[in-house]
Amino acid sequence: MYTFAALAVSQGAWAQKDSAANKLDEVVVTATKTPAKLSQIGKVVTVITKEQIEQSAGKDLSQLLNEQTGIIVNGANSNPGLNKSLYMLGAKNDYTLILIDGAPLLDASGLTVGAYDLRMIPLEQVERIEIVQGSESTLYGSNAVAGVINIITKKGGSKKIGFTGTSSYGSYHTYNGNANVHGTTGIVDYNVNYNYYSTHGISEAADTTGKGNFDKDGFNRQSVQANLSINASKNLKIAPFYRYAYYKGAYDDGAFTDGINNFTSLLNSTGAIATYQLPKGTITANYTYNFSKREYDAGYNFRGRFHNGDLYWKQSLGQLVQMVAGVNYQHYQLLDTSLTEKNPAHNITSPYLSFLLNSKDGLSLEIGSRYNSSNHFGSYFTYNFTAAYRVTSYLKLFAGTSTGFRAPLPSELFGSFGANPNLKPEKSTNIEGGAQAELLKSNLFVTLTGFNREMKDVIAFLNGVNTNLDAQHDKGAQVEVKWQPVQGLNIKAAYAYVTGRITETNAGKDTSYYNLLRVPKSTFNFNVGYQATRQLYVSAGLQSLGKRTDAFFNLTDYSSSPVTLKSFATLNLYAEYKLLHNKLRLFADAKNVTGTKYYEVYGYSTMGFNFTGGLAINL
Numbered sequence: 001m002y003t004f005a006a007l008a009v010s011q012g013a014w015a016q017k018d019s020a021a022n023k024l025d026e027v028v029v030t031a032t033k034t035p036a037k038l039s040q041i042g043k044v045v046t047v048i049t050k051e052q053i054e055q056s057a058g059k060d061l062s063q064l065l066n067e068q069t070g071i072i073v074n075g076a077n078s079n080p081g082l083n084k085s086l087y088m089l090g091a092k093n094d095y096t097l098i099l100i101d102g103a104p105l106l107d108a109s110g111l112t113v114g115a116y117d118l119r120m121i122p123l124e125q126v127e128r129i130e131i132v133q134g135s136e137s138t139l140y141g142s143n144a145v146a147g148v149i150n151i152i153t154k155k156g157g158s159k160k161i162g163f164t165g166t167s168s169y170g171s172y173h174t175y176n177g178n179a180n181v182h183g184t185t186g187i188v189d190y191n192v193n194y195n196y197y198s199t200h201g202i203s204e205a206a207d208t209t210g211k212g213n214f215d216k217d218g219f220n221r222q223s224v225q226a227n228l229s230i231n232a233s234k235n236l237k238i239a240p241f242y243r244y245a246y247y248k249g250a251y252d253d254g255a256f257t258d259g260i261n262n263f264t265s266l267l268n269s270t271g272a273i274a275t276y277q278l279p280k281g282t283i284t285a286n287y288t289y290n291f292s293k294r295e296y297d298a299g300y301n302f303r304g305r306f307h308n309g310d311l312y313w314k315q316s317l318g319q320l321v322q323m324v325a326g327v328n329y330q331h332y333q334l335l336d337t338s339l340t341e342k343n344p345a346h347n348i349t350s351p352y353l354s355f356l357l358n359s360k361d362g363l364s365l366e367i368g369s370r371y372n373s374s375n376h377f378g379s380y381f382t383y384n385f386t387a388a389y390r391v392t393s394y395l396k397l398f399a400g401t402s403t404g405f406r407a408p409l410p411s412e413l414f415g416s417f418g419a420n421p422n423l424k425p426e427k428s429t430n431i432e433g434g435a436q437a438e439l440l441k442s443n444l445f446v447t448l449t450g451f452n453r454e455m456k457d458v459i460a461f462l463n464g465v466n467t468n469l470d471a472q473h474d475k476g477a478q479v480e481v482k483w484q485p486v487q488g489l490n491i492k493a494a495y496a497y498v499t500g501r502i503t504e505t506n507a508g509k510d511t512s513y514y515n516l517l518r519v520p521k522s523t524f525n526f527n528v529g530y531q532a533t534r535q536l537y538v539s540a541g542l543q544s545l546g547k548r549t550d551a552f553f554n555l556t557d558y559s560s561s562p563v564t565l566k567s568f569a570t571l572n573l574y575a576e577y578k579l580l581h582n583k584l585r586l587f588a589d590a591k592n593v594t595g596t597k598y599y600e601v602y603g604y605s606t607m608g609f610n611f612t613g614g615l616a617i618n619l
Contacts, residue, residue: 023438023445024396030099030130030150032356032366033139033324034314040356040364042386042398043432044070044449044478048129055529055537055576058168058589058612061126062086062118065149067525067541069447069480069494070133073118074518077570077592078606079204080174081219081249081263084118087519089133089451090474090498091146095406095428097136099150100288101241101273104140107292108332108410109304120245120267121151122195124166124178125225128152134451135404135430138368138384141328141350145404145428146453153241156189156229157182168587168614171607172216174199176614189229197221205252205259206605214258221247240272254555255603261297271308281315303335304410312352322356324368334410344414346376348407354384362390372405376413377424380405386432394442399433408466412459418466426468428455443484450477462506474500474516488531496523514549518565518601522546535578544569550602568598585616 024039031041038045046068056064062084066073074085085093098105098116105116129151136144161183168176175198182191198221203214227241245267253259271288290306312326333345354368368384386400408423409415434449455472462469476498483491502515523546529539548565571594576587589612600606 022393022442024390024394024436028130030102030148031132031136032322032354033102033312033326034322034356036322036356038436039362039390039396040358040388042364042366042388042400044133044434044447046131046133048131050127053123053126053128054585054616055539055574056123057166057576057585057587057614057616058170058574058591059123060118061121061123061151063591064123065118065129067527067543068131069525070478070496071131072519072523072545074600075604076600078600078604079201079217079219080119080199081201081217081247081251082204082601082604085518086118086149088146088149089453090476090500090516090519091453094143094409095145095404097140097142097144097148099140099148100243100269101153102150103271103273103286103288103310104143104306104308104330105151105269105288106143106290106306106308106330106332107267107304108290108306108334109292109294109302110411117265117267119219119221119247120223120265122178122193122197122221122223124176124180124195125153125193125223126151127154133449134400134432135382135384135402135428135453137382137404138352138370138402139324139354141330141370141372142348142405142407142425145406145426145430145455153225153227154180154182154191154193155227156184156191159183160185163619164617166614166616168612170589170612170614171610172200172202174612176612187231191225191227193223193225195221195223197223201250202605202607203252203258204250204604205255205257206599206603207258208256212258214252215250215260217250217252219247219249221245235277236274237277238272238274241270243267243269255552255601257555257603263294263296265295266293267291278315281313283313284311286310305333305335307331320358320360322358324354324356325352327351332410334414336415339414339416339419341414344410346374346407346410346413348372348374364388364390366400372407372425374407374425376421377408380425380427394438396436398435400431402430402432404428404430408459412466418461418464420466423459423466424457424468426455426457426459428453430454445482447478447480449479451475458502460504469505471503472500472515473503474498490529492525492527494523494525497521516549518548518550520546520548520567536575537577538575539573541572541574542569543572550599552602563602565599565602568596570594570596570598583618585618586614587616588613 026038027035062073062076066076072087075082088096133147136148164180166178178195180193200216201218204217207214223245225243229239248264251261268291274285276283288308294302309329315323328350331347350372352370357365366386370382373379382403384402388398405425405427407425431452436447452475457468458470460469478496480494500516503512524544526542546567552563570592573590578585595609
């Protein structure tokens, strides 16, 4: 465990007057499923605000997440159609859970149901993002081993009818258009969004000679999102929703190998959230249905459906105690009639209970447990215990321990490659700790954190069968500094360090080695944004990644060998200008300004200097 209780300042230095700008008083929901101040939460929570999202025009969701401390999205700056794999705190892609408005967005069709396909989610449909680092399996169940990312979508506005839209064009013949109609009748709030994205792209495979005449691998996506919020009575609100996303793209044969292949992917998602207000609490019922389908020219077709039902009760037990009690049901089904068990499925039922205890002297405790019962892997308990102590109005210390799990995938249990219906869940034990402090009258905000995560029963593919064999041990530390030296000027600098080793068991012998593929040990981010005038905003972002390890799969003899990816740094610039009383916004976004050449995935191209310009309308 990493401890940061000893800060190089005396307690007297923190004795400053309370300010409305105190960042520790910001209220978030995702970390505890109930509104709580950051000062009461024993984990690291990052909030990406509506304003930050608007000032990221020209980026997609994967690129915005890739800028956040502790997160690497591999493929974010490669060809738009290439897979986007998210690594939080060094953990692999399926150890981070993506939520949409608090409900898991999972794909039961393929090889991963963890961090969902980020290509499916247009950034223009997003209002706010809350990121919680550290295991959240007690509140959210499977896959929330390294943390959760809650994507909060746009909802109805304050007017009877309103319209927002964006249109942009840029390098590689990339066009992005978005239209959003929203409003309220008093009883019903509504929001309907349509997004269209198209690009010629670049060659997915890298052409090292420049003479291979590799073709460009384009990408095209259409997406619709619609939601209502119906005030059925004084205390009852019902919010149905529907999401549709479909994209098609081209891909190459492999690393450094051109090819003419196509693929498509579809998501249909619907459901509803019902909330009933009690005198000192709420009862929430949340149901989501996801249908996913992916098809490849090579003949690989994947289909699956996922049901998620969550019923929970939030209640204030006096002024200092908040309770969350609920039960969650998840049903995964792989739609494949060619398997021995046709259209196989499995389910998990999980009652859970959590308490947030706040004392008057600044100590907050979160204590929770979850019982997970599956028809395939039996039962498993998870727990969560965190403590946050607000030493002064401007200093918080926190620490915690928790367990997490990842349920076996439908494809691992029943699929065509190495199926093993007796697989157990992968289990984690996590320790986190750190400090958050505000200095200089809340103009300087510093976060120091460390973590230690041990996994067991890691699923490995051995002798043609998926087997629970391996153990994984990851640890790391982060520091993030946010500074506003003068009004309108915001600076953020962050450094993250992570390392990890896996212990493999084969023929009774253990072998341990570093294994964090495509994840650098060291990552540095630096961003500066300046509101030069009421109309003009400019920003610059620098990201530097250290050396990384990757694996090269040779298509000639089907062998795999380790390779080292060189360190690199990229510089991005952004500017926007508002007109007509902020109803019209012109923006320009330039990425990789210096034209740095690098690999995110060995043998696959990354984008050189690229530029996007456009406008946004708010009526």
